[in-house]
Amino acid sequence: MVLVLRNTFVGGRHAGLQTSIGILAGNLVHITYCVLGIGLLVSQSIVAFSMLKYAGAAYLIYLGVMSFRAGAKTLDIDDIDRRRLTHSWFVQGFLNNLLNPKGTLFYLGIFTVVIRPDTSASATMLLICIMMLVSACFWPIFVYTLDQPRIRRLIERSQQTVDRIFGALLIGLGLRLASTER
Secondary structure, three states: OHHHHHHHHHHHHHHHHHHHHHHHHHHHHHHHHHHHOHHHHHHHOHHHHHHHHHHHHHHHHHHHHHHHHHOOOOOOHHHOOHHHHHHHHHHHHHHHHHOOHHHHHHHHHHHHHHOOOOOOHHHHHHHHHHHHHHHHHHHHHHHHHHOOHHHHHHHHHOHHHHHHHHHHHHHHHHHHHHHOOO
């Protein structure tokens, strides 16, 4: 959520939506390997879980440092080369979601509690579609709210502070992730 907030403020609605699409693509990856049973293997392997956890923490810290450093500069949204960043926004959302072990644990929790071995394939698909639909509806509403002119002006007036706050939040989340137990 912090990444979508940051990218929407820095790159506008397009950046927020692209980041959200990356997050949704990461959700599909989590869902796919959980349905196939690979998620259970990751949740049972301390080494695999730790590798995923530390990779995710390192990525969050990297994004936080980049955001914090960007806070030292005044950014004019018109100066952004949108062609160069178009794929970057998506990739950030995708990697952020994919490297987050909580995504694995969330979907494993859903699939092990709600879906039993006797659950039909159609019921499983319905659950997956509902989860993706809820997410696909939430993110655009969130981004469009953040991109409202009044909110946008408020953020632009305090851009440097916002970049530093979100940078610190991302670094904090990365450190917290690195220090969490299974």
